[in-house]
Amino acid sequence: MPSLRDTTAEAPAPVRAVSNALAQWIGQLGAIWVEGQVTQFTRRPGLGTVFLTLRDPVAEVSVQVTCARTLFDSLNPPLVEGASIVIRARPSFYAGNGSLSLAASDVRMVGLGELLARLERRRQLLAAEGLFDPSLKRRLPFLPGCVGLVTAPGSAAERDVVDSARRRWPAVRIEAAYAAMQGQRSALEVIEAVERLDRDPSVDVIVVARGGGSVEDLLPFSDEGLIRAVHRVRTPVVSAIGHEPDSPLLDLVADVRASTPTDAAKRVVPDVAEEQQLLATARERLRDGLTRWIAREQQGLDALRSRPVLADPRTLVAERSAEVVDLRGRARRCLGHALDRAADNLDHQRARVRALSPLATLERGYAVLQDDAGHVVTSVAGVSAGAAVSVRVADGRVHATTTGTEADPPKEAVQ
Known part of the structure; x- marks a missing residue:
């Protein structure tokens, strides 16, 4: 391929030749120190390179800068947009799209940036x-x-x-x-x-x-x-x-x-005006709250006073007095009934006792014969003729002397 200096309209150089030549020439410059202001930087996830835009502080000229993520993260304080920096970088030309960039190997704050770094x-x-x-x-x-x-x-x-x-x-x-x-x-x-x-x-x-x-x-x-x-x-x-x-x-x-x-x-x-307004609002709220509280308590008091017990306390006493009178009557009736039943029972028991008493038998005409020793004579064998005996009747005793005895025939003979 002829030298780029020998190109003519009839024998032009291809774009790749020009790009490669530029890349070789720029690569021979070696590392240089560049000062500028950071106008933008981009950190892409998963990529170990940070892309910066370095702008000239006077002219409208800017250049792209690539920086290793480890170098970028190690800066103290962290690099921010607008900071003035000095970088040591190697220029490189990418032939693929014809772009010029600087690969930074050192970054330092200068001027205001250095002052901010110290702060x-x-x-x-x-x-x-x-x-x-x-x-x-x-x-x-x-x-x-x-x-x-x-x-x-x-x-x-x-x-x-x-x-x-x-x-x-x-x-x-x-x-x-x-x-x-x-x-x-x-x-x-x-x-x-x-x-x-x-x-x-x-x-x-x-x-x-x-x-x-x-x-x-x-x-x-x-x-x-x-x-x-x-x-x-x-x-x-x-x-x-x-x-x-x-x-x-x-x-x-x-x-x-x-x-x-x-x-x-x-x-x-x-602010005195705001505080006065807040104070007035607070006083109004307190007044409204107190008014509602008093009204609620008054309603409760009126409800209590409207109850029959408090409206006329004698009503409760009258009701209880009637109950006492009723209970007293019931107690008297119950006691009377109990006394009547007890008197009837007593009469029955007395009648039964009287029915079992020997005197009752004597009053029906029966008599009890006793010897002179006071023993009751139940058989004619116990009394001899001429013996002194006493006969117990209902209203006293009769003293007598036996003239003789007569035994009843045996029961078998009577049958």
Whole structure:
């Protein structure tokens, strides 16, 4: 095949020859260092390669980068979109689709990315010590009598906090402790202001407030000394640094994070109008509940009073009195019947006894003959002629002397 320099319209070079030549030439460049900004990265499941898009920070130029998954996962902090990095990579040209890519063998953070990496390592170190433990967070007082404010003098953050707090609760007192909120001495002055307010027993909550800014401007609020100082104080601390996207390490150690200084005032001080409305609603609910309770109890009392026993207590007494009279009559009748039956039984028993008595027999004309010794004479053999005897009759005795005896004939003879 002729050299690519010798190609003509009559003898052109095929695409494969051009692609292979480009791949050979680019492969001779060797490893190079490239700086850029990560605009996109893709991690496909089951694939050991991560695909990144590296963009030039000035021109609208980008290049594809391949990186081993192990290298990508070992970055600390993890690589995010928008981070500035420097990579050591070997250029490669894929002849199949004519694409140029860089195969990265080393990735390093630079500029803002390196700064964010240092902050991430510091966050991990302090988190490992337990300074950001959610269980250490303290609840803010419902209605603080005095709010300590750490901010720059005359700053917009001070006006936002003071105006919002007093608009919500006019009686609130603001104790300001001014400090530089930017620069080399900022962290030290903020530490001194926080500790001074913490020593003041009248301060119920401390607000550290600053307006928005760049990452470099907010670096003092990620200072390790400030983080440890806020961790030591006994007064609840509210962090109101920057805007919603800003997240210095102070937000993690503070008891409450506010997105803006105005939001901090809303979180610290209740709204008097809302509280009055809530109080009025609660009073109305209590009044309605008490009214319903009294009405229910009144209905129960009326129901009790409407019962016959309570309407006329004498009704129960009259009913019981009638029952007593009835029971007493029944008792008298039962006793009378029992006495009558007992008297009849007594008469019967007396009649039977009288029927069995010898006197009754004597009254019918019979008599009992006794000898002088008092023995009853039952046979003529026991009495001789001329013997003294006594005859017992119903009303007395008759003394007599026998003149003779006469025996009855035998019963067989009589038959």
